[in-house]
Amino acid sequence: MNWRRMLALARKESIQIRRDWRSLAVVLLMPVMLMTLMGYGIALDQTDVPLCVYDREGSQLSQDLLKSFVSNRYFSLKLDARDYRQLVTAVDGGVCTVGVVVPLYFSKLLNAGRPATVQAVIDATDNNTANLIIGYTQAVVARFSAAVQLDYQQRRGPALGAPSLGLQARTWFNEDLESRNFIVPGVVALVMAVIGTFLTSLTIAREWERGTMEQLVSTPVTAAEVIAGKLIPYFVIGMTDAATCAAISGWWFEVPFRGSVMTLFVSSAVFLIGVLLLGFLISALSRTQLAASQFALLTTFLPAFLLSGFAFPIDQMPIAVRAVTRIFPARYYVTILKAVFLKGTGIEPLFAPMLAMALFAAAVGVGAVRGFKKTLD
Amino acid sequence: MVSAPANDASVVVEELVKRFGTFTAVDRITFAAYKGEVFGFLGPNGSGKSTTIRILCGLLRPTSGRARVAGFDVASNPEAVRQHIGYMSQKFSLYNDLTVIENLRFYGGLYSVTGALLKERITWALRMAGLEGREDSMTRTLSGGWKQRLALGCALLHRPPIVFLDEPTSGVDPLSRRRFWELIQQMASEGVTVFVSTHYMDEAEYCNRLALLMRGRMIALGTPSELKLGAVKGDLMVLEADSLPRAIEAVKPLPQVRDVAVFGNGLHLVVPDARTAAVAVRDAMAAAGVGILRLEVIRPSLEDAFVALTGRAVDSEQEAGR
Numbered sequence: 001m002n003w004r005r006m007l008a009l010a011r012k013e014s015i016q017i018r019r020d021w022r023s024l025a026v027v028l029l030m031p032v033m034l035m036t037l038m039g040y041g042i043a044l045d046q047t048d049v050p051l052c053v054y055d056r057e058g059s060q061l062s063q064d065l066l067k068s069f070v071s072n073r074y075f076s077l078k079l080d081a082r083d084y085r086q087l088v089t090a091v092d093g094g095v096c097t098v099g100v101v102v103p104l105y106f107s108k109l110l111n112a113g114r115p116a117t118v119q120a121v122i123d124a125t126d127n128n129t130a131n132l133i134i135g136y137t138q139a140v141v142a143r144f145s146a147a148v149q150l151d152y153q154q155r156r157g158p159a160l161g162a163p164s165l166g167l168q169a170r171t172w173f174n175e176d177l178e179s180r181n182f183i184v185p186g187v188v189a190l191v192m193a194v195i196g197t198f199l200t201s202l203t204i205a206r207e208w209e210r211g212t213m214e215q216l217v218s219t220p221v222t223a224a225e226v227i228a229g230k231l232i233p234y235f236v237i238g239m240t241d242a243a244t245c246a247a248i249s250g251w252w253f254e255v256p257f258r259g260s261v262m263t264l265f266v267s268s269a270v271f272l273i274g275v276l277l278l279g280f281l282i283s284a285l286s287r288t289q290l291a292a293s294q295f296a297l298l299t300t301f302l303p304a305f306l307l308s309g310f311a312f313p314i315d316q317m318p319i320a321v322r323a324v325t326r327i328f329p330a331r332y333y334v335t336i337l338k339a340v341f342l343k344g345t346g347i348e349p350l351f352a353p354m355l356a357m358a359l360f361a362a363a364v365g366v367g368a369v370r371g372f373k374k375t376l377d
Numbered sequence: 378m379v380s381a382p383a384n385d386a387s388v389v390v391e392e393l394v395k396r397f398g399t400f401t402a403v404d405r406i407t408f409a410a411y412k413g414e415v416f417g418f419l420g421p422n423g424s425g426k427s428t429t430i431r432i433l434c435g436l437l438r439p440t441s442g443r444a445r446v447a448g449f450d451v452a453s454n455p456e457a458v459r460q461h462i463g464y465m466s467q468k469f470s471l472y473n474d475l476t477v478i479e480n481l482r483f484y485g486g487l488y489s490v491t492g493a494l495l496k497e498r499i500t501w502a503l504r505m506a507g508l509e510g511r512e513d514s515m516t517r518t519l520s521g522g523w524k525q526r527l528a529l530g531c532a533l534l535h536r537p538p539i540v541f542l543d544e545p546t547s548g549v550d551p552l553s554r555r556r557f558w559e560l561i562q563q564m565a566s567e568g569v570t571v572f573v574s575t576h577y578m579d580e581a582e583y584c585n586r587l588a589l590l591m592r593g594r595m596i597a598l599g600t601p602s603e604l605k606l607g608a609v610k611g612d613l614m615v616l617e618a619d620s621l622p623r624a625i626e627a628v629k630p631l632p633q634v635r636d637v638a639v640f641g642n643g644l645h646l647v648v649p650d651a652r653t654a655a656v657a658v659r660d661a662m663a664a665a666g667v668g669i670l671r672l673e674v675i676r677p678s679l680e681d682a683f684v685a686l687t688g689r690a691v692d693s694e695q696e697a698g699r
Contacts, residue, residue: 008486012475019474211470215531218434218464219487220456374455376436 001228005221009229013203017233027199027237031191031244038187039180039253046132047073052096054081061107061148065118068144069100074136087121097123098133110148113156184255185337186310188245189330192268193275193304194297195241199234200279201296204372208287214376223372227280227365234276235269242268249341258344266347267340267354271333274361275300281364284371304330329360387412387539387570388433393442395428395593402428404593405442410572410586412538415565417584418574419683424590426574427467430541433572434464447539463532467543467574469524471531473517477508480516480531488535495534502530505560522553529560539570546580558583578680587679589686596690601679608682608689611635612651616658617643617671627665633657638684643671645681 017024053066070077078096081087087099099121109116120137124130204226207213216226246264249255279296286292305311307321308330314322325331332353339345347354388410395403403425410416418426431437433446435455444451447461471480481502485495503509506526511519519527525545532540542561546554558580565571565585573584581587582601589597589604597604618624624644628634633654636647648654651674662669677685 002489004489004491005487008483011486012472012479012483015479016472016474210473211466211468212472213470214436214466214468215464215470215528216487218436218459218462218466219484220459220489221487222456374435375438376431377438 001222001224006225006229009221009226010232013230014233017237024237027195028240028244030195031241032248034191034194035184035187035245035248036252038190039184039248046129046136048076049074049098049133049136050078050096051075052079052081052087052090052099053077053102054084054087054099055102056104057102057106059107061110062102065102065106065141065144066100069140072140075140091121091123094123097129098137100137110152113152180253181255181342182338183310184249184253185341186308186334188242188249188337189271189308189333190301190304190310191245192238192242192271192333193300193330196238196272196275197279197282197296197300198293199238200230200276201282201292202279202289203230203234204280204283205287205289205292209289217374217376223369223374226372227277227368230280231273231276235272238272238276239265239269242272255341257341259340260346263336263345263347263350264340267333267336267350267357270354270357270361271329274329274357274364277361277364277368280368281371284368284373300330303328307331308334310334326356327360329357332356386410387414387447388416388572389443389445390429390433391443393429393432393444394440395425395432395437396440401593403432403439406588406590406593406595408588408595408598410570412570413565413568415561415571415573415583415585417581417587418572418590419576419578419581419584419587419679420574420590421576423592425593426590427543428593429590430464430543430572430574433458434462434541435459436464461537461539463535463537463540465525465528465532465540465542465545467547469528471516471524471528474515476513476515477503477519477527478512480527481534484531485534490535498534498536502527502534506530521549522556525549525553525557526560529557533564538568539572540564541572543574544576545573546575546577554580578678578683581679589683591687591690594690597682597686604682604686605677605679608685609647609677611647611649612654612674613677613681614646614648614651614654614658615640615643615671615673615675616646616669618662619668619670623665623667624662627661627667628658631657631661636685636688638681640680645675645684647685 051069053069055062055066069075075098079086079090081090081099084101087096087101090096091099101119101121103117103119106116106118118141120134122130122133122137204213207216246257246268250257278299282295282299283292286295303325307314307325307328309325310330314325314331317325335353336350339350386409390409391407393403393406394401406425406429418429420426428437432439433444433451435446435451435458439452446458449457449461451458472483475483478499481499482495485491485499490498503512506523506529508514508519508523508527511523516524516527529542529545546557549557554577561571561573562583573580575581584601586598586600587604588595597608599607616624616628621639621642621644625637625639628644628646629637631654633650634646634648634657638645638647646654646658655672658672659669
């Protein structure tokens, strides 16, 4: 490795990047665009679920229950039905996603210390949303039930044999159970993987297309020097993008940041070098920019989206697929980002995923140097 | 074959073959080139000129045969070859989005030319290319001749002993072409071995030696005058007449005329003996009623040689086919 030749390449590449300011602006604004798009687009929380109620009893207690549905941000009342048919029509017609029916004798049963059942009709066309709504509905009913029970016990004294075992769950790291806190670090990894690979995947193919590569390879420059030299300016751009992503996560999406900036910096650098080198590998193997960009998207976006544990939990994947996720560095970066942002984990417990990312970078780097041919055949 | 001390040979090529699939681009070429020589590859498009040059620069791997450049084998040690050569590809391949000086500095860096030497070489290149005062011009704004000379400057920054120029003057105005050839002659006089490919006959005259290529084969090798004398066996006569088609009809069947070819506004006749042929041609033209404007013996040009040699190569190929 001749550092003079490498620096000559780095300088030349930097000049070209600076001169092509439109592309530079796109590359610097891309994280802002992708972060907002995906940060808002992939919200797993449901708020203001359209609700329809049918109170068959019309007592104080039944009205209290229905109020407790409306008094939080998860539901929003769309219709107070006069009969059951009207409620069913509302759910069928998509006016409401959930219908809650309070039965007759609701307050009488409760006042007598006997269980009463509330019916919920849920539009489960989107099963994911339906599951969330079931959870919210159960939570509202459970809280109401607890209050009723407490009230009953205060009036009557502890009932003999009444179960008094309850679970006090405390959620750690994401106390508000905000799905955004969980998703945004994943989005950062996704954005960095896509941008990183995209940045470099075009550079070598572009030189083949323009014919400048023929002159370049006739000089004594080596493959490693070409790749290292071109890597330097793109690394600077990539780290700027990483900082943008982190800033948007913290200040715009208000994801708590509990770890150290240093850990974030080091892990981002290792991940970025890996994806930049992956771009070079793709670029070295395909001699047209079109093929390179398509291949880059295929090898980064899909694995980073599907196999990183960002959208789908890795623990619940089939064993074979779980093994495949280990190849892609996005998985490790997502793990590290979640730990750094939400748990405030230091650098030492993250040694294993860090090493995995470094190994990926090394393997892809060797592949890129080997794949870069200095001949025209 | 030219014999010279082995250590003087800059480039030695033996039985070189390059195939792309079933297509043979270079077919068993053998030659040697010496220090300070301007060695030309002459041939039509697709004759294997570029492919041969690219193999010699280590940019293409030979299918078989051997080639040594500056003492290094191009197949097994292309990196050492690249240290000792300058290459200018057929298509302009500097960076259009860099300025003149940025391109020069970049190639200076790649060839590890630094400090005072780099400064001196850049000054030299700018003067040679006539680009003094235009250091900060964007390369894309330069005209063809300037671009070519800048590319030559970049390829020569490290003072390579061997230079390969692939059709350096294609698409360049006549004045720039002449200037370019002066530069080539100057380099050769300083001891640089220069390889040039061209399809311009007038340029080929400037070469010390020429390899005539056709369909991947080297059909002749020699100095321009050797080729001219050797190719045309007999005398060459020019015939200008009132009507060319009728003149061709009249002289073609004559036993005293071996070959007839159209050249410009006349005919070139290859004849075993000029005196007997002149008589026969005058008789035949008179019998056909075609007026003679000019009939005389001329010195064969390189183009005549090329036509004769390619014609002979085609004939022998057809015979081999039969």
